[in-house]
Amino acid sequence: MNAPVDLAALKTRQQTAWASGDYAVIGTTLQLVGEQLAEACDLRAGERVLDVAAGNGNASLAAARRGAEVTSTDYVEALLQRGAARADAERLSIEFRVADAEALPFEDARFDAVLSTFGVMFTPDQPRAAAELARVCRPGGRIGLANWTPEGFIGQLFQVIGRHVPPPAGVQPPSRWGTQEHLAALFGDRVTHVTVTRRHFQFRYRSAAHFIDVFRTWYGPVHRAFAALGPEPAEALASDLAELLTRLNRAGPDSLVVPSEYLEVVLTRR
Secondary structure, three states, rough: OOOOOOOOHHHHHHHHHHHOHHHHHHHHHHHHHHHHHHOOOOOOOOEEEEEEEOOOOOHHHHHHHHOEEEEEOOOOHHHHHHHHHHHHHEEEEEEEEEEEEEOOOOOOOOOOEEEOEEEEEEOOHHHHHHHHHHEEEEEEEEOOOOEOOOOOOHHHHHHHHHHEEEEOOOOOOOOHHHOHHHHHHHHHHHEEEEEEEEEEEEEEEOHHHHHHHHHHHHHHHHHHHHHHHHHHHHHHHHHHHHHHHHHOOOOOOOEEEEEEEEEEEEEEEE
C-alpha cells in the first residue's frame, strides 16, 4: 500500500519552484489569455472579481481594465509585486494579497466572478482548490478558468520533464484541469452551467534553443527541473525538449511558433 501523499510538503516545494526564476518574464507574454477570459466571463464595471493564483496579474489587469473591483492573489509575494508594478503603470486600482488557493481568506459568496489563468490548476489538492473557488463565488456568479490540456504543448512539455524528473507518486497531474471530465468531477453540482472553448496560445520565440534558454532561466518548474539534474541528464532533457519544440513548430527553420491548446472555461455558480 502506498503511503499517503504529504500535500503540505508538496505545496512548500511547489511554492519554492514558482518563486525561483521569475515567472513574470513568461507570464507577461500570456496577457492575451487574460483578456480573452475577461471577455468570456462578460465582466462588468463595478463587479467584484477575484484572481486566484494570479502570478503577475494578467487576468487581474484584464478585469481592472473593464472597471471591475479586483483582488489579485498568489502565494508568491514577489509575483504580486510585479503585478502591482504593472497596475501602477496603468493607473489601475487593484488590491494585491498573498493567499493560498486552497484556503482563500474571504467569506462565502464574496465575489461576482472568480478567475484563474494557468494558476489554480497547479494546486496539489485539486478538489479542495475547486471547492474554494466555488465557495467564494456568489450564486449566479462566474468561475472563469484557463487550463492547459494534457494533449497540448504545455501538457506534453510536462510529460517530457516527468520522464527526467518524475513527479511525486500519487499526485494528479495539473493538466487534468484541462479535461471536461475532470472539471465535472471537481465542481459537480456546485455549478449549473459550463461553457468550454478550446483555444490555442502561440508561443513565439527565435528558436527551440531560445525557448529552452528562457524557460530554463525564468520558468520555475523548468528551472527547478534542470537544477535537479547533473550535466549529462540536463543535456538529455534539453535535447528532448528541443525535439518536442521542433516537431510542433509551425514557423519553419527560421523562427519558432508553437501552438499550445488550453481550455477556456466559464462555470455558473449554483
